Amino acid sequence: MAEERRGSWFGFGFCGFGQALGSGRGRQVTSPEPLRAAGTDAEVCSVSASWSYTAFLSRERSGPIPPGPAPTCPRLLLSWLPAPAGAGQVQLSGSARGAAEGCRDAWASETLLVVLRDGRGPGAGAELQAWAPGSALCGEPLWAQTVVPEAQREDREDGEGDGTRARPLPLLPGARAYVSPLSPLYRPLAPELRARRLELGTEHALLLDEAGQVYSWGGGRHGQLGHGTLEAEPEPRLLEALQGLPMAEVAAGGWHSVCVSATGLSGHGPGVTGTTGDEGGAPASCIALQPFPALLDLPLGSDAVKASCGSRHTAVVTRAGELYTWGWGKYGQLGHGDTTSRDWPCRVEYFVDKQLQAVAVSCGPWNTYVYAVQRETS
Amino acid sequence: MQNNVLRLSWQVYLMAEDSNRDTLPGMGPLQEALRALLPRTKEELKLDLSENVHRSVLILLQQATNLFYEGRRSECLQTTEALLDYSWEKLNTGVWRDVDKDWRRVYSFSCLLKTMCLCETPGDATTVAAALKVCDMGLLMGAAILGDILSKVAAILQTHLLSGKRPAQGPAQEQPGIKKARNGHTSIPDTRSEEAVPRLHCPSLQYFRKHYLVPQRPVILEGVADHWPCMKKWSLEYIQEIAGCRTVPVEVGSRYTDEDWSQRLMTVNEFISRYILNEPKDIGYLAQHQLFDQIPELKQDIGVPDYCCLGDGEEEEITINAWFGPPGTVSPLHQDPQQNFLVQVLGRKYIRLYSPQESEALYPHDTHLLHNTSQVGPSMTFQLLPHPTPFLESRQMASLAFFRSTWRILTWRSSPGLLRPHSCPASCLLEKSCSSRLNIGIMCKPWT
Numbered sequence: 001m002a003e004e005r006r007g008s009w010f011g012f013g014f015c016g017f018g019q020a021l022g023s024g025r026g027r028q029v030t031s032p033e034p035l036r037a038a039g040t041d042a043e044v045c046s047v048s049a050s051w052s053y054t055a056f057l058s059r060e061r062s063g064p065i066p067p068g069p070a071p072t073c074p075r076l077l078l079s080w081l082p083a084p085a086g087a088g089q090v091q092l093s094g095s096a097r098g099a100a101e102g103c104r105d106a107w108a109s110e111t112l113l114v115v116l117r118d119g120r121g122p123g124a125g126a127e128l129q130a131w132a133p134g135s136a137l138c139g140e141p142l143w144a145q146t147v148v149p150e151a152q153r154e155d156r157e158d159g160e161g162d163g164t165r166a167r168p169l170p171l172l173p174g175a176r177a178y179v180s181p182l183s184p185l186y187r188p189l190a191p192e193l194r195a196r197r198l199e200l201g202t203e204h205a206l207l208l209d210e211a212g213q214v215y216s217w218g219g220g221r222h223g224q225l226g227h228g229t230l231e232a233e234p235e236p237r238l239l240e241a242l243q244g245l246p247m248a249e250v251a252a253g254g255w256h257s258v259c260v261s262a263t264g265l266s267g268h269g270p271g272v273t274g275t276t277g278d279e280g281g282a283p284a285s286c287i288a289l290q291p292f293p294a295l296l297d298l299p300l301g302s303d304a305v306k307a308s309c310g311s312r313h314t315a316v317v318t319r320a321g322e323l324y325t326w327g328w329g330k331y332g333q334l335g336h337g338d339t340t341s342r343d344w345p346c347r348v349e350y351f352v353d354k355q356l357q358a359v360a361v362s363c364g365p366w367n368t369y370v371y372a373v374q375r376e377t378s
Numbered sequence: 379m380q381n382n383v384l385r386l387s388w389q390v391y392l393m394a395e396d397s398n399r400d401t402l403p404g405m406g407p408l409q410e411a412l413r414a415l416l417p418r419t420k421e422e423l424k425l426d427l428s429e430n431v432h433r434s435v436l437i438l439l440q441q442a443t444n445l446f447y448e449g450r451r452s453e454c455l456q457t458t459e460a461l462l463d464y465s466w467e468k469l470n471t472g473v474w475r476d477v478d479k480d481w482r483r484v485y486s487f488s489c490l491l492k493t494m495c496l497c498e499t500p501g502d503a504t505t506v507a508a509a510l511k512v513c514d515m516g517l518l519m520g521a522a523i524l525g526d527i528l529s530k531v532a533a534i535l536q537t538h539l540l541s542g543k544r545p546a547q548g549p550a551q552e553q554p555g556i557k558k559a560r561n562g563h564t565s566i567p568d569t570r571s572e573e574a575v576p577r578l579h580c581p582s583l584q585y586f587r588k589h590y591l592v593p594q595r596p597v598i599l600e601g602v603a604d605h606w607p608c609m610k611k612w613s614l615e616y617i618q619e620i621a622g623c624r625t626v627p628v629e630v631g632s633r634y635t636d637e638d639w640s641q642r643l644m645t646v647n648e649f650i651s652r653y654i655l656n657e658p659k660d661i662g663y664l665a666q667h668q669l670f671d672q673i674p675e676l677k678q679d680i681g682v683p684d685y686c687c688l689g690d691g692e693e694e695e696i697t698i699n700a701w702f703g704p705p706g707t708v709s710p711l712h713q714d715p716q717q718n719f720l721v722q723v724l725g726r727k728y729i730r731l732y733s734p735q736e737s738e739a740l741y742p743h744d745t746h747l748l749h750n751t752s753q754v755g756p757s758m759t760f761q762l763l764p765h766p767t768p769f770l771e772s773r774q775m776a777s778l779a780f781f782r783s784t785w786r787i788l789t790w791r792s793s794p795g796l797l798r799p800h801s802c803p804a805s806c807l808l809e810k811s812c813s814s815r816l817n818i819g820i821m822c823k824p825w826t
Contacts, residue, residue: 052434110434134433330463365467
C-alpha cells in the first residue's frame with residue numbers, strides 16, 4: 001500500500017549528454033518515461049537540470065508514511081515529498097558526473113553547480129558552495145561561503161509551517177542575496193524586497209516576495225520583464241500590471257516569464273497565469289513580442305498551481321493534477337510524443353492515461369522533469 | 379592506415395552516387411571539391427576556443443567532428459543540430475555586439491558540418507540549395523573560421539547550382555515579370571524650390587577635404603563611379619543569376635519605426651519574386667546588408683571611392699552596405715553614427731537632409747533603440763519640420779553623395795532599386811525612390 005502512494009519522477013526532452021531522463025536512450029525522449037534513480041532506497045526530492053547535465057537531490061525517506069489516503073490538494077501533497085529538512089545526496093548525471101553527501105539543495109547551470117551543504121562539524125552553519133560542473137564534486141569548490149546561522153533559523157521557521165521548501169536556490173537562505181551563474185556569483189538583494197523565491201532567465205530575473213508581489217529586472221528586449229516596454233531594467237522593479245493580485249509562483253524561461261496566482265479570481269475561478277515575452281514556439285515567420293502580462297486560459301478552465309519554464313517552453317501543473325506544456329518542442333520537451341512546437345497549452349496525455357497525478361514540475365533548458373503520484377483507484 | 383580506409387569508403391560512396399540518375403550533373407565532383415576544403419584528419423579540424431565556451435559544448439564539437447570523419451552522417455547531423463540550437467541561443471542573448479565571438483564561431487562550425495553532411499547524400503538541386511542556406515546562415519550570423527571556409531563552400535555550392543540550371547531561365551523569360559512591377563506612380567517631390575546640394579565633377583581629394591569633409595557639408599560628386607562595372611552589368615536578371623540562391627536579411631514593413639516591421643531571411647530569388655515583381659502586397663527591403671562580403675562575385679563589379687581614404691580608420695574598417703528595394707520604401711528621418719558615401723546604381727532616390735543645428739526640432743524618439751530616429755514621417759515633414767537645408771536628388775547615374783555624420787537622414791524611394799550607400803554622415807537624408815523600376819545603391823563607411 002505504501003508503494004501505491006509513493007510518487008516518482010518522470011522525464012522527457014533533450015538528453016544528448018546521456019543525462020538520466022527516463023530510459024536515457026538516444027538523444028531525446030518525446031514522451032514521459034519513469035526516471036531510473038541510482039539508489040533504490042533514496043528518494044529523489046528535487047531536480048535541477050542544466051542543458052548538459054542534471055542534478056538530483058535525494059534523501060532517505062524519514063519516518064513512516066502518514067496514514068490515510070493521499071491528499072488531493074497539491075500543496076498538502078508536497079509534504080509527502082521527502083522534505084529536505086535534513087541533508088541528502090546530490091547526484092549528477094550527463095556531461096557532469098559525481099555525487100556528494102550532506103546536501104540540502106542544488107542548482108545546476110552550465111558554468112556552475114551551486115550546492116547548499118551542511119556545515120562541516122557539529123553546530124556549524126550551512127555552507128554554500130559553487131563547483132565547476134566538470135569537477136565531479138571532488139577537490140575544492142570554486143567558491144564557498146558559510147550561510148549566516150540566523151538566516152538558516154528564519155528559513156526553518158518558515159519551512160515548518162506548510163511543508164514547502166522556502167527559499168530554494170538560486171535564492172540564498174535569509175533572502176539577502178542570490179547566486180548567479182555569471183560573475184559576480186554572489187549578488188545581494190535589498191532586504192525590503194522580502195524575497196520568497198527568485199528565478200533566473202537567460203537575461204532577466206524574477207522575484208516573488210512574501211506578499212505575493214512580483215519584481216523583474218535585467219534585459220527586456222523580448223518583453224520578458226512585463227513592464228510594457230522592451231527596455232532593460234537595472235534594478236528590481238515591481239510588476240505593476242499584477243499589483244494587488246497575490247502570486248504563488250513565478251517561473252523564468254530563457255526569454256519569457258510566467259506567474260501563477262495564489263487564489264482564483266472568484267470563489268472557484270481559474271488561476272491567473274500571466275506570461276510575458278516570447279517563447280519561440282512554432283516556427284512562425286514572425287515572432288510577436290508581448291511585453292505585458294497576458295492572462296492565459298488553460299483548457300477546461302483548469303487552475304494552475306505550479307509552473308516551470310525551460311529555455312523556450314513552459315510546463316504547468318493544475319490543481320487537478322494535470323500537466324500542460326507549450327512552446328518549443330523540437331527535442332520532445334513538451335512530452336506529447338513528437339517534436340512539434342505548440343503555441344497554446346496542451347495536456348500531456350501520458351499522465352492521464354496512466355492515472356498519474358502530477359504534483360511538481362522542474363524544467364531544464366530543453367527538457368522537463370515531473371513528479372507524479374498514482375491516483376487513488378476509486 | 380585509417381586515412382586509407384576513410385578514403386576508400388569515400389570513393390565507394392561516390393561511385394554509388396554516380397549511378398543515381400536523378401542527381402545533378404557533377405554531384406561526385408561536388409563532394410570532392412567540398413572534401414578538399416577540409417583537413418584530412420579530424421585532429422586538424424579544430425577551433426581554438428576560449429574558456430567562455432562551455433566544456434559541454436567542446437564535448438559535442440569533438441563528438442560531431444568524430445562522427446563526420448567516421449562517415450556517420452545522420453548521427454553527426456543530430457549532434458550538430460544541438461550545437462546549432464545551443465549556439466543560436468547564445469547569439470540571441472544580450473546585445474549583438476556583446477556576443478562573444480567564440481559563440482559565433484561555434485555556430486559557423488556547426489553550419490559547416492551540417493552543410494557538409496547535407497551534401498554527402500546523393501541529392502538534387504533542392505538538397506544543395508538547402509545546404510547553401512545553412513552555409514549562408516553561418517556567414518550571416520557566425521564569424522569567420524578556418525580561413526573563411528564557409529565563403530569557399532558557398533562558392534562551390536553556388537557554382538554547382540548554377541551549372542544545373544536549365545537554360546530556359548534566361549532574361550527573355552524574366553521580361554514579363556519586370557513589366558508587372560509598379561512603375562512610377564509615386565510622386566516625385568519638386569527639388570527646384572529648395573536649396574539643392576552642390577554638385578562637383580571629380581574634385582581633387584584636397585579640395586573635397588577642405589571644402590566639404592572638414593566643414594561638414596554635404597556634396598554630390600559626379601563622374602566618380604561611372605566606370606564601375608555595376609553601372610553597365612547590373613539588372614534584375616543579373617542579380618538573380620549571380621546571387622539568386624543566396625539567403626539575405628529582408629526588412630518587411632513600411633518603415634522600421636512601425637509596429638509590424640520585422641526582419642526575415644529569404645533567398646534573393648524569393649525576395650525579388652515577392653517584393654519586387656508580381657505586384658507585391660507589402661514592402662520588403664534588402665537594407666543595410668553587407669552583401670558584398672557575403673557574395674564576392676558582386677564585389678568585383680564595384681569599386682571603393684578614393685575619397686574614402688581620407689577617413690580616420692583603416693581600409694579594412696570600411697563597411698560596404700547594399701540597399702535593394704522596390705519603389706515606395708521609406709527610411710524615416712534618422713542619424714547614422716558614421717560618415718557615408720552613397721552611390722545610386724539603378725533607379726532614383728529622393729533624399730532630404732537636415733543640419734545638426736536643427737536636431738532638436740526633429741522630434742527624436744525617447745527610447746534607447748530609436749533615439750537616432752525622428753518620430754516624424756515624410757508626409758508630415760513639410761508642416762512640422764524646419765525648412766530643410768539642403769535637398770538632394772540622386773539620379774540614375776553614378777552620382778556620389780557625401781553627407782556629414784552630424785546631419786540627419788530621412789529616406790524614401792519611389793522606384794525599385796538597389797541602393798548602395800557609402801558611409802553617409804548621418805544627416806537628415808530623405809530618400810525617395812522615383813520612377814524607374816530598379817533602385818540600386820551602394821554605401822560605404824570609411825569613417826568611424
